[in-house]
Amino acid sequence: xxxxxxxxxxxxxxxxxxxxxxxxxxxxxxxxxxxxxxxxxxxxxxxxxxxxxxxxxxxxxxxx
Numbered sequence: 059x060x061x062x063x064x065x066x067x068x069x070x071x072x073x074x075x076x077x078x079x080x081x082x083x084x085x086x087x088x089x090x091x092x093x094x095x096x097x098x099x100x101x102x103x104x105x106x107x108x109x110x111x112x113x114x115x116x117x118x119x120x121x122x
Contacts, residue, residue, distance in 0.1 A: 064110075064111060064112060065089075065109070065110070065111040066109070066110040066111070067108075067109060068094055068096075068106040068107065068108050068109070069106060069107045069109065070104060070105070070106055071105065071106070071107055072105065074105070077093070077105060077107050080107055081093075081107050084107070084109050088111060089109045089110065089111050090109070090110045090111075090112075091107060091108065091109050091110075092107075092108040093105070093106070093107065093108070094106040094107070094108040
């Protein structure tokens, strides 16, 4: 059996050091990562880590 796998989204992480660690882990595992922010109110932003994992075909036995 074959299936296509893809993932895309944002992770909310308050501490800069934690965002950097998570981004590094995702990157080392083949994800595209980028910093992002979303306006919370007037002058305040919520810091995010954006991630995307491209479409990849996976077979049931784990061989591509």
